[in-house]
Amino acid sequence: MRSAGLIGTLRAVAVAGVLALLPTAAAVGTAAAAESEPPSAAATTEVTISPVDLAGPAISTVKVTVTNAGPARMRSLTVSFGGPVGWAVQPSTVRVDGSLTAGASSDATFRIQVPEQRGGFTVRTFTATATYQGGDGLGSATATRTQRSGTPLARLADAYNNVAVTDESNTAPGDYDGEGNSFSAQKLADVGLRPGGTVDALGARLVWPNVPSGTRNNVTASGQAVTLNGSGSKLVFLGSGVTSGASGTATVYYTDGTSGTGTFGFPNWSFDPANAHGATLVASSDGRNRPSGYGNAGIKYRVFAHSIPLDPAKQVDFVVLPSNGNIHLFDMAVAP
Template identity: 80%
Template structure:
């Protein structure tokens, strides 16, 4: 594997050398589509699969896209395109494959992709290939995707805590739940039933209020972190609240069999928004909040909510990728029937 110092020169060299690699075989041959997630069209049930991508960058990696005609009619005018994450250069971005392909035949096209240096944090990389062609029923399109994982998810949500949202009224300075130095009052939360390490039962889940001292990191400002979670259930319940009125996003649950489920949820602003905004459920309201100068805003409710996304109850959860929206703050998450 090459590690060129100048990507532009390397890619120009590769562009001059890369050509479509096409291999046709009958359905009974040993050649099979490369690993990846096939996509099908109603016209010809064309399968598109992407080979494993070597993420050990910085380097130029070779990727093979396999297109299989799984339908009864011949395919022709085949064009294959390939793309990786935003900013990753591909040579060529698309290839035209000459010839016609009988039922059961496969075509393979080779691409080169610029892989940057690995990030230390957990990262999900998605690659997409699309085939367009003429088939028995006219123009057809099929798309295949492949997800590659880099790094290790956090051991738990608590291990990913990166924000101080609860402080003692005698020491409010460490708090910064909303980006303006404000935070929940530990005393007022306790009066509302949320105590350190206490159980929170909501939406069928048994959750735990953060078991850390006031003034410590006690929640996750959601920005796409991956968090280990084991077990199974019909839904995943989140405990938290929002900053601003746009605290919504999509979480992706990865199962042990390699499949995923995605679901969108949201929280109201910790104050002022309607309590049922974004479909959330109110868990507790505390009186006032801690400001940098001390406790204040008495008489105004600062709240904690719950929300859930559906899961496949027949599958075992491996980890969760949180929404990429830092306005969503999470204190805990748990599986529920």
């Protein structure tokens, strides 16, 4: 592959060689596509990834373009490209012949094996990295491109898949913990958690699920994507855990195509310390409903709040929940 703008004078090569000896540092390149990350203000070398055809099973061709926006000639340019785990790429690395003058661009072409498209919503990430000498003197630049398939759920209630609350007169439908146990609707009401009622926690106004007892009213997290609008400093989750391993990472996607992640967790709904995983206790109800009826009086069964940070300058588009079924969510909301 030949690059545009190749100039071969000995004087230019010598100058580029001297500039290549300047100290180097990590750089993040730009990805100009609408769904790619915005350019870093500190970077000058630009890396862009063409759209990937996701209509598999097929072999898709992807073009990675590197533009030398630095003052010096760019030499020894190597471009690597990769997609989701398990997606084969050929070749994995392309070495670009010659050199690039300031402002010149070069393309590297890759072929990626796209599997059969699955139903539901998915976000797939592709990454390209350019390494070089000269150019902006930084030595490397990276760009990522995210592409979506399907549509996020319109609201968290559309993801309800578990019965967490039952009436003491009919406990049979409950199965919050996988053993047929559930919160008592009466005891939750005693501590202020009623269907459709508001819950103020960690600066957010949340809502207790407005559904009848004995019906699905919470989400066991398994990577569901849910639409959520607003801007603020943090995203607050209302829920509790089953077992002591109820933690995971949520990903927030913004309307400008960028994203951020945050890790949170909840204590087990009973017995764990109330501040486990850094959570905040919201309410404690007395006892629980078992398949045989109400019981375990004197033991507290609890609901918690936790949060992850947001970029307050951006508008939230949707949230991808953690992939951990031990995390149970009743609501989530943006806090100022």
